[in-house]
Amino acid sequence: MAILDSTIFSSYERDHALFDELYDSNGKVKDIYQKLFALYGAHSIDDYMRLNEKAKSSFFNQGITFQVYDDKEMQEKIFPFDLFPRIIDAKEWELIEKGAIQRSRALNLFLHDIYHDKKILKQGVVPLELVSSSENYLHQMMGVDPPGGIYNHISGTDIIKHNDGKYYVLEDNIRCPSGVSYVICNRTALKRALFGVFNHYETHTVTNYAENLLDLLETVKPKGVDSPNTVVITPGMYNSAFYEHSYLAKTMGVELVEGRDLFVENEFVYMRTIKGPVKVDIIYRRIDDQFLDPLEFRADSALGVPGLFSAYKKGNVTLANAPGTGVADDKAVYTYMPDIIKYYLDETPILNNVHTYHCSRPDELKYVLEHIHELVIKPVDEAGGYGISIGNRLSKEEIEKVKKQIQESPRKYVAQPIMSLSVHPTYIDETNSFEQRHVDLRTFTILGKDKDFVLKGGLTRVALKRGNLVVNSSQGGGSKDTWVLKP
Amino acid sequence: MLARVANNLFWMGRYIERSEHIARYMHVNYFSSLDAPNELSRSRQFVLNSMLRMIGDPESPEGTELNEEDVLFKLALDHDHPYSIISNVKYTRENANSARDLISTDLYESINKFYHFVLKYPVDHFLKKGMYDFCINIIEMSSILRGKIRSTLLHDEVYAIILLGVNLERANQLIRIINSKYKDASISKGGYGNTFRNSFEWTTLLKSVESYDMMRRFYKKTPTSATTLEFLILNPNCPRSLMNSLNQIYRHIRVLDNSFRYNKNSTAFLVGRVRSEYQYKYIEEIEGNIEQFIDGMLKNLADIGTKMENEFFHY
Numbered sequence: 082m083a084i085l086d087s088t089i090f091s092s093y094e095r096d097h098a099l100f101d102e103l104y105d106s107n108g109k110v111k112d113i114y115q116k117l118f119a120l121y122g123a124h125s126i127d128d129y130m131r132l133n134e135k136a137k138s139s140f141f142n143q144g145i146t147f148q149v150y151d152d153k154e155m156q157e158k159i160f161p162f163d164l165f166p167r168i169i170d171a172k173e174w175e176l177i178e179k180g181a182i183q184r185s186r187a188l189n190l191f192l193h194d195i196y197h198d199k200k201i202l203k204q205g206v207v208p209l210e211l212v213s214s215s216e217n218y219l220h221q222m223m224g225v226d227p228p229g230g231i232y233n234h235i236s237g238t239d240i241i242k243h244n245d246g247k248y249y250v251l252e253d254n255i256r257c258p259s260g261v262s263y264v265i266c267n268r269t270a271l272k273r274a275l276f277g278v279f280n281h282y283e284t285h286t287v288t289n290y291a292e293n294l295l296d297l298l299e300t301v302k303p304k305g306v307d308s309p310n311t312v313v314i315t316p317g318m319y320n321s322a323f324y325e326h327s328y329l330a331k332t333m334g335v336e337l338v339e340g341r342d343l344f345v346e347n348e349f350v351y352m353r354t355i356k357g358p359v360k361v362d363i364i365y366r367r368i369d370d371q372f373l374d375p376l377e378f379r380a381d382s383a384l385g386v387p388g389l390f391s392a393y394k395k396g397n398v399t400l401a402n403a404p405g406t407g408v409a410d411d412k413a414v415y416t417y418m419p420d421i422i423k424y425y426l427d428e429t430p431i432l433n434n435v436h437t438y439h440c441s442r443p444d445e446l447k448y449v450l451e452h453i454h455e456l457v458i459k460p461v462d463e464a465g466g467y468g469i470s471i472g473n474r475l476s477k478e479e480i481e482k483v484k485k486q487i488q489e490s491p492r493k494y495v496a497q498p499i500m501s502l503s504v505h506p507t508y509i510d511e512t513n514s515f516e517q518r519h520v521d522l523r524t525f526t527i528l529g530k531d532k533d534f535v536l537k538g539g540l541t542r543v544a545l546k547r548g549n550l551v552v553n554s555s556q557g558g559g560s561k562d563t564w565v566l567k568p
Numbered sequence: 569m570l571a572r573v574a575n576n577l578f579w580m581g582r583y584i585e586r587s588e589h590i591a592r593y594m595h596v597n598y599f600s601s602l603d604a605p606n607e608l609s610r611s612r613q614f615v616l617n618s619m620l621r622m623i624g625d626p627e628s629p630e631g632t633e634l635n636e637e638d639v640l641f642k643l644a645l646d647h648d649h650p651y652s653i654i655s656n657v658k659y660t661r662e663n664a665n666s667a668r669d670l671i672s673t674d675l676y677e678s679i680n681k682f683y684h685f686v687l688k689y690p691v692d693h694f695l696k697k698g699m700y701d702f703c704i705n706i707i708e709m710s711s712i713l714r715g716k717i718r719s720t721l722l723h724d725e726v727y728a729i730i731l732l733g734v735n736l737e738r739a740n741q742l743i744r745i746i747n748s749k750y751k752d753a754s755i756s757k758g759g760y761g762n763t764f765r766n767s768f769e770w771t772t773l774l775k776s777v778e779s780y781d782m783m784r785r786f787y788k789k790t791p792t793s794a795t796t797l798e799f800l801i802l803n804p805n806c807p808r809s810l811m812n813s814l815n816q817i818y819r820h821i822r823v824l825d826n827s828f829r830y831n832k833n834s835t836a837f838l839v840g841r842v843r844s845e846y847q848y849k850y851i852e853e854i855e856g857n858i859e860q861f862i863d864g865m866l867k868n869l870a871d872i873g874t875k876m877e878n879e880f881f882h883y
Binding site: 141142143144313318323324326327328330331336337338339341342352353354355 | 669
C-alpha cells in the first residue's frame with residue numbers, strides 16, 4: 082500500500098481502546114470501507130482541502146447557517162460537515178430500523194396508557210411517582226384521544242456503538258426532534274463535492290423523508306376531513322432550527338406558519354391567507370408544549386395560538402407530536418424501556434438499552450458499590466446532568482464520598498456502565514489530516530395509523546474536540562453523511 | 569398563501585428593484601458628470617445633490633458643501649441608512665428568509681449570495697476605486713434574481729405578489745428619477761446650447777433607467793424633454809416605462825382578484841382606473857405640468873400600495 086503512504090490517512094493514529102468504524106481490531110480496513118478508503122486515499126491533501134472548502138461554501142450559499150455573536154457583530158457560521166461518510170451495511174441497518182420502530186410503538190402505547198387507564202403504573206411495572214412527578218406530564222391530556230391514536234408521530238432515536246461493537250440507544254427524543262434537514266443537506270453537499278464516490282456504492286436515498294412525513298401525517302387526519310390541509314408551525318425565523326422548518330414545509334409543499342398566522346373559531350383552526358381564512362387540519366408543530374396555547378399552558382406565550390388546545394381536544398385538528406409526549410422520553414423512563422417494550426408488545430428489545438442498576442434493589446446496590454470505578458452514578462430526580470459522578474474520573478476520597486451518599490439514600494440513585502462511543506476518521510482543519518473522533522447516530526422514525534417509516538440514513542454527529550464525547554452542535558459538534566447500503 | 573408571507577414577498581420584490589435603481593442612478597450620474605458639456609452639470613456638488621434627492625434625502629440647505637465619500641457611502645454601504653443599497657439587500661434577504669418555503673432553492677441561493685457579496689464589499693475599496701464594479705454587480709445580481717423569479721417559480725399567486733412589488737417599485741423609482749432629473753434640467757438650463765428642452769440631463773435620465781439605447785432606436789433623434797418623457801411615461805413597449813409597469817401591475821393584480829365585476833373599493837379597480845387614464849394620454853398634456861404629474865402619480869402609486877395592504881396583507 083505504498084501509494085497510501087503520503088495520503089490524508091497516513092498520519093491517522095489509532096487508540097486501540099476505542100472501537101474504530103473504519104479499521105478492525107487487527108488494523109485492517111473493514112470490507113465495506115475498502116473502496117471508499119482507496120478513493121479518498123487517492124486524493125492529495127491539497128485536493129482534499131479544496132474539496133472541503135467547496136463543501137463549506139455550498140452550505141454557506143444555501144444559507145444553511147446559524148448565527149453567533151462575536152465581540153460586536155453577528156456572524157453566520159455553518160454547521161461543521163465532514164466529507165468522509167459513515168457506512169452502515171444492510172444487515173446492521175435492519176436491526177437499527179426494527180429496533181427504532183419497536184421503541185416508537187412501545188412508547189406510543191405507553192403514552193396512551195399513562196394518559197388513560199395507567200395500567201402499567203397500577204401494576205407497578207413502572208413506578209407511579211416517575212410519571213406523576215414529571216414536569217413534562219400534562220394533566221390536560223388525561224383522557225384525550227389523539228386522531229389515529231398516535232402520540233409520537235416523529236421520533237429521533239440517539240444510538241451509539243459501544244466498544245463491544247453493539248448498538249445501544251442513549252435517548253429517545255419524542256418532543257420535537259430536529260436534525261433531519263441536515264441529513265439531506267449533508268448528502269447534497271457530499272454529492273456536490275465528490276459525486277464520483279457514489280458510483281461505487283449502492284446507497285439508499287434520504288430525500289424521500291418529506292413525502293413520507295406528509296403521507297403518514299395524513300393518515301392521522303381528524304375525523305370527517307377528506308383532503309386535509311397540513312401546515313408546519315415554527316417559532317419564527319430567529320429560531321435556530323428555522324432552516325429545518327422551512328425546508329420541511331417546502332419539501333412537503335405545505336404552508337409554514339407562525340402562531341400569529343393562525344386563529345381558532347368555534348374550536349376549528351384557521352390560517353389567515355390573502356383570500357381570507359382557510360381551515361387547517363394537521364399541524365406539524367415545532368414549538369414546545371408550554372408555548373402551544375396561552376389559554377391552556379404558558380399565558381405569556383406569543384408563539385402559540387389561543388384556543389388551539391380546545392380545538393385539539395375536540396378532535397378537530399391533529400397535532401404532531403401530541404402534547405405531553407415529553408413525559409416518556411426523560412432519563413427516568415428510559416431506564417424502564419426494556420420493561421415497557423415487554424409489557425406492551427411482549428417482545429424483547431431489539432436495540433440495547435444501557436443497563437441501569439437501581440440502587441433501591443439490594444443486589445444491584447451491592448454490585449454498584451463494588452464496581453463504582455466503572456460506572457456512572459446519576460441521581461434519579463435531577464435533570465440536565467447535575468449531580469452525575471463518572472466512576473473512572475473520581476479520586477479515592479471522592480469514591481468513598483459517593484459510596485456514602487448512595488448508602489444513605491439508595492432510592493435516590495441509579496448507575497450505568499460508562500459507555501464509550503465508537504470513533505470514525507474525521508478530517509480536522511487544524512492538522513489537515515484525519516483523526517479519530519467519537520460519533521453517534523440519530524435516526525428518524527415516523528408513526529402513522531397502521532403505517533411506519535424509518536429514514537434509511539440518519540444524522541451521524543461527530544464530537545470535533547479530541548476525546549470529547551459530546552456530539553451536540555451547540556457544543557462544537559459536526560456531522561457526517563450516513564450511508565445505508567442496499568443489500 | 570399566508571397574508572403575512574405575501575406582505576414579505578411583496579416587499580422582497582420592491583427591495584430588489586430599489587437596489588438596482590439606486591446602483592444605476594449612482595454610477596450613471598457620477599460618470600456622465602465627469603465630461604458633461606456644461607460647468608454646472610460637471611460640478612460634483614450638483615451630482616451629489618441629485619443622488620441624495622433620488623433616495624429622498626431632505627434637501628441640504630443652500631451653500632452646504634457635500635463630501636463625496638459621505639454621500640457615496642450613504643447610498644451604498646451605510647448600514648444605518650434605510651435607503652442604502654446594503655439596507656435594501658438586507659431587507660430583501662430577511663423577507664426571503666421568512667418565505668423560504670415558498671420560493672425556489674435556486675432563487676434563495678442567489679439572494680443569499682447577493683447578500684454576502686454586499687456585506688463583504690470593502691468600504692474603502694468602494695470609495696476609492698470600486699464604485700463602478702460595485703454598482704454593476706448590484707445591477708447584474710438583481711437581474712439574476714428577476715430571472716430566477718421568472719424561470720424557477722410557479723407562476724401563481726406567489727409570483728404575482730412578487731411581481732406586483734417589483735413593478736410598483738419600478739414605477740415609483742421611475743417617477744422619482746424623472747423628478748430628480750427634471751429638477752437638474754431646470755437648474756442647469758441657460759447655458760449655451762443648453763435649453764431645458766435640449767438639456768444634457770435628458771440623456772442622463774434615459775441612461776439612469778437603462779433606456780437610452782432603445783430610445784435612440786425608437787426616435788432616431790437626440791433626446792428632448794418631450795421625446796424622453798413620452799418614451800419613459802407613455803410608451804408601453806419600453807420595459808422601464810410607467811405605462812409598462814402599470815400594465816404589469818394590472819396583469820398581476822388580476823391574478824389575485826379575477827372577479828368579473830369590479831368592486832369599486834378594490835385594488836384592481838384603482839389600478840385599472842389609473843392605467844386607463846394613462847393609456848389615453850398624450851405627452852403635451854404631461855409635459856406642461858410635470859410637477860403636477862409627478863405629485864399625482866406618486867400619490868396614485870402610494871394609494872395602490874395602501875389598498876393592497878388592506879385587501880391582501882391584513883393579518
